[in-house]
Amino acid sequence: MEILANYLEYICGVENVKRNEPLAQWTTFRVGGPAKYFVIVDDKSKLLKLLSALTYLEQPYFILGLGANVLASDDGFDGVVIKLNFQTIEQNDVFVYADAGAKLGAVVNYARQHGLSGLEWATGIPATVGGGVYMNCGAFGHSLSDVVVMVDMIEDGQVKTLTRDELAFGYRHSRFMEKPAVIIGAYLRLNKDEPAKIATRMQEIVEKRRRHPRQPSAGSVFKRPKDGFYVGQVIEELGLGGYTVGGAMVSPQHCNFIVNTGSATCRDILQVLYHLQDEVEKATGVLLETEIVFLGKVD
Ligand SMILES: Cc1cc2nc3c(=O)[nH]c(=O)nc-3n(C[C@H](O)[C@H](O)[C@H](O)COP(=O)(O)OP(=O)(O)OC[C@H]3O[C@@H](n4cnc5c(N)ncnc54)[C@H](O)[C@@H]3O)c2cc1C
Incomplete structure (x- = not known):
């Protein structure tokens, strides 16, 4: 056990590898036993090394966002849980780039501050950008695939950029559910609008979400099986x-x-x-x- 932790710390440069970390602390359901190893990675080059090492060592791993859609076993996870802690958000005209570890709420607020509309519906959805893209999260008739134009990811040890039409987006579905890869960032295309108008629409969403349960949960448990089946x-x-x-x-x-x-x-x-x-x-x-x-x- 210690050899793997030392490997991750020394060779991959990942600091503070935690052992037997209770997953209940990291999921919104607040359930889950210990992860054998738990690491927080704050740098993309370390992530690249880490993923190569884990593949080479045949160690199972799981990328955890906010844990807002995850039910973790009482027995925990016999592998490495990885949390991404890079969180840059940048703008160029109507385009916004957000690192996978950024909170979706931070991106929504950033867009409002920069007079960019198109994400108001996402107000209040607990997610990271990585988890949001993976799930193609959505609400009130919108989903992230409406605004995602490209995604940077690591697949088979290489950094790649895929365009929206390569991402197999559907209702709560993305390519990442079919073919494992780690999302490292996403490019969104938004529309210019007045921050005050955007803020008003966000407030309307906040009001609608007040009806949602307050106790720990993972949001909706089941997918809508067909249109009109609520x-x-x-x-x-x-x-x-x-x-x-x-x-x-x-x-x-x-x-x-x-x-x-x-x-x-x-x-x-x-x-x-x-x-x-x-x-x-x-x-x-x-x-x-x-x-x-x-x-x-x-x-
Ligand atoms: C109170 C509440 C309300 C909610 N409301 C909504 C809603 O309105 N609409 C909606 O769609 N969902 C909703 N959800 C569910 C949840 O917010 C979304 O599914 C969200 O996208 C999960 O993001 P996350 O970062 O927490 O991902 P996690 O739950 O941590 O992970 C989800 C999946 O994404 C994968 N993943 C995470 N990051 C990466 C990455 N960087 N690369 C590759 N894979 C990755 C994980 O391995 C896992 O398979 C709600 C949840 C709660 C608790």
Whole structure:
């Protein structure tokens, strides 16, 4: 165990490799056991070295953004969890470049300050730019793919730049779900507008989001299976709002959210999730697909 940590610290220059880091501290569900190794990387060249080393050493790794869409196993993760801490945001006319480790909220605010519109809908979505691009996060009829024009990434040990048409964007879908690569930054194309008007639209989104549950969660658990099929509404009509296992509960406020009422385990959340899948399938014939991503061994 120590040899790998020394390797990462000495050869890759990654400081402070943590051992047995509780994932519950790094996910918005606030559940998850220890990651064998946990590293925060603040430099792209170190990341490149680190990924090459981990591939060479055949060590599994997982890139974690804000952990806002991740359900981590109670048993943790037997590999290296990597958090990206480079966060530059830059502008050139209507184009904005943001590092993968930048918070999406910081990009939304930056755009407003620079009189650039097109991201107001993303106000309040907890995400990094990397996690947002991976998930193609979206809300209120918009998604990140509306504004992403190019993405820098590391794949097979090389830095590459892909254009939007190469990124296989769809509803909560991107190329990164099919072919693993690490997103290091994204270029967005926005539109000029007055900061005050942008701020007003952002405030409207803040008001709409006030109705969302406040307890720890990972947002919507299931994807919308087809147009007009509103998962939360279907679950509510089945009377499953408030359904509870241990510390995990279907939020009565928004039934596509499972919330941690304080002491939930990954197992509790999974039991609720499977129950919802069963009941919805029995009632509608539709098997719901999860939007959330699993980290570690989950069954
Ligand atoms: C209260 C709440 C409200 C939410 N509302 C919305 C909403 O309105 N719309 C919506 O779409 N989502 C919503 N979500 C879900 C979540 O915010 C999004 O899925 C977001 O995109 C996750 O970003 P993240 O940085 O936290 O990624 P994580 O959850 O940390 O990771 C998600 C996936 O992205 C991968 N990943 C992360 N960074 C990189 C990278 N640099 N390179 C390659 N892969 C990477 C991870 O490995 C993982 O597979 C909500 C969540 C919460 C808790």
